Each structure stands twice: as C-alpha cells, then as structure tokens.
Amino acid sequence: MTEAxxxxxxxxxxASLFARGLTHGSTGNISARTADGGLLVSPTGTSFxxxxxxRLARFDAAGRHIGGDRPTKEMPLHRAFYDTREGAGAVVHLHSCHSVALSALPVAxxxxxxxxxxPYAVMQLGRVRLLPYFRPGDPAMGDAVRELDGRHAAVMLANHGPVVAGRSVEAACDAIEELEATARLALMLHGLPARGLTPAQVAELLAARGDAG
Incomplete structure (x- = not known):
C-alpha cells in the first residue's frame, strides 16, 4: 500500500469508528506503520x-517527527506496542463506552x-490485559505495556479505554470493534447465569491463533 x-x-x-459512536469528541488516537519503517499518527486534540x-504526524524509522501536526500525547503507548509486538502494523486506542464501563466493574x-x-474476541484479541488507571498522556502507560513483553495484542486501560495492536490498520480496527462488542455483551449479561466458552474451547482458539496473548 502506498503512503498516500x-x-x-x-x-x-x-471516521467510520467515530460515526458509529465508538469514540467521541477529540478522544482516541490511531497510528500505522509505513513501508519505510516510519509511522503515521493522528494529531493531538483532533476528532476521529x-x-x-x-496533516497526520509523520515519523521516520528512527522515531523523529519529520512532518505533519504534533502527534497524540499517547505516543509512548503506541511506541511500546510497536517495540514489543513483532509484526505490529497499526495501533488503535478508543474511549469506547461499553469497554470503559466494564473496566469500572470488579474483574476476576x-x-x-x-x-x-x-469465539471471535479470543480469535482476534487473545487474552486482553486490564492495566490500572493512568493519567491520560502519562508515559507510565507505555512502561506498563513494555512490561508485558509483547504477550498481549490488546490491553484495557482502566476507566479510560482499550488499546489494540494489529498487523494492519484494518485488522487493528476490526479487533478493537470486537473488544467493544464483547464488552457490550458482558454488560448485557451482567448478573445473569450466562454460559461462556469452556477453558478447553478457549485454549483451542488460542492455540489456533498461535499467540499466547
């Protein structure tokens, strides 16, 4: 794919994510790896x-900002995924309502x-790690992702929003939509005797995914 x-x-x-209410206002950020090893990143304070x-922020392969507007303040979060997830071609972070709501409830x-x-969330996301609350823009979010050593393709920032890395921008967007849809299902079934997948079924899906995270 050309850079253009x-x-x-x-x-x-x-724009599609925004139009369908998966993020709002000037929340969320998105980035993608370019063919030369650089990055395209959504600017700070902009709406999806x-x-x-x-006007997308452009970084070269050495991590230097070489064009476009000033990037999102969540750059440490994006860089942590690119540095620890081999094959990551894009990273998406949303403030999607249902996943944020689920993160505010007790988690086993x-x-x-x-x-x-x-099966679809397991197939696209693997196991999603819940990280503690961090102030938006806090570089410690990137440190927390680095500590996972690439074991998770997706994390949920408590009371903040999900972050997903994928091989392409299309794959990352599909996966984060699946995360939000699953969170919505979980809230719909909250307090009900729901029947989920068995541990054996989950293990089979993770094995087929070929990714511990």
Missing part, C-alpha cells in the same frame, strides 16, 4: 471524524479482562 493510500485508509477507518490525511482476572462469551 495508507493515509486515506487510516482517516476513513477513524475530521482527520486530514495531509486482570490478565483476562474480557469474558469468553464468543
């Missing part, structure tokens, strides 16, 4: 509904935030 087309794709997908392909296992209600 990648810029357009990144903005088109961000109004991203301009020409922070290493496995999402209940295994359907």
């Amino acid at each position: 087309r990648l810029r357009e794709t990144l903005c088109e997908l961000a 509904g109004r991203l301009d392909p020409a 296992d922070p290493g496995d935030f999402l209940p295994p209600l359907t």
